[in-house]
Amino acid sequence: MSGEPRESARVHPNLILAVLSLAGLAYAILSSAVIPALPSFQHSLHTSETGVTWLLTGFLVSASVGTSIIGRLGDMYGKERLLVWTLMVLAAGTLLAAVSQSLAMLIAARVVQGVAGGIFPLAFSIARDEFPSERVAGSIGLMSSILGVGAGGGLVVGALISEHLGWHWLFWIPLPVTLAAAFFTMRYVPESPVRSPGRVNWLAATLMSVGVSAVLIAIAQTTLWGWGGARTLGLFAFGLVFCLAWIAVEVRSRRPLVDMTMMRIRGVWTTNLAAFLLGAGMYSSFIVFPQFAQLPKSTGFGFGASAVVSSLYLLPAALTMGLLGTAAGRVARRFGSKSALIAGTGISAVAFGCAALEHRHPYDMVITATLLGVGIGLAFAALGNLIVQAVPPTQTGVASGMNTVMRTLGGALGGQLAATFIADHVAHGRPTVTGFTDTYVMATLFLIVCVLAGLLVPQLRAAGRAPALEGHLASATETG
16 A cells, blocks of 8 residues: 555544543653551552552553554554554553452453553554655654653642542542543544555564563662672573564564564664663653652752642653643754754753762752653653654554663663662761662763764655655665
């Protein structure tokens, strides 16, 4: 089928974009809203701090696996159809979470919710297939920024709901929004004719799922098992073996789940590398900033803020990310997505560098959060556009999904390193400022390397202009 976007009378880009944004926002908020409520879960469900962290780990693992597989299924069977089913899965997981009465039940619900990470690659694919070429970059940029906006906003919403209504309402309130997004998708989002025919390579899907899950669980458990612990190293090695087996199967397969030829394209692997480094550098801020602000003033550096007030320190970041997302199209047309990625990661590095040097007053954190919002807003929007520009329309879903997985893996690594730094520097039962400073320095270094990775990304044309067919792309695009 033709890869050119359709511009028929039945396509309403603004309405479609609103529906896709609503779907992405529902998922993004659910991804982080539980974080400020973890103490409530622990008390209500009579579990340990270690047990309650599986609410985050289970979601992270299923999101990583589901995102890439659902993106590929969308390329094969239709993006609109898969988006409706993905939203229904998210709604089912949210309902299960809302009625949960045990930790095991709630963890299962969170695993089901995490699968809906496939919303974003599906949304990128729909935008590319349906929108006029001049609208594609801005639309993908806005939806990319929603992932950051929702994650930051989810902390604020989660703190407010948990404190005033109780944790069950963290799920009851988003449930009708998710169902509405599913209905509007069926009603207003047309099915795309752009398909990549084939069958699901279930062996590859299984190997990838086991490998990625094992690596993520090993990283997530480092605060309990230690980075050099036998269980950490053993599970990590187990995951790597399965990942290598997955790659070997994909290389030899006539119908790969993830085309390894595509993964070798310079525009793909460099953007994936940048996504990993960006995730490692920035995701820790969503956890570290509120924790820093909640420490009592008697520590000599904490602000003594409540859970709600501490989450508000991330509000400037969420707001500026949203503003930059709406301007993503103009930025891409004027400066190019590669320049936006480099500028965004550079500004984010400066923000964390400032945080490492100055963190004595609340306004220091507000300034840092605002700079991070600008930097992450630019970088997130650029990543979405760069990966779409690098592949033909038939591979948009799987390429976007793998890019999101790389960002998630980086975020898991950065978040656990931050947790390790803070746990290793404790005095009188409370974290010291050294652990936070080390975290800010770590984030700065990751982002500096991300700037260098951004320089390797080739300058590509606008996302709405489809590259040549896959065979021509492989010969025309520089590979690594």
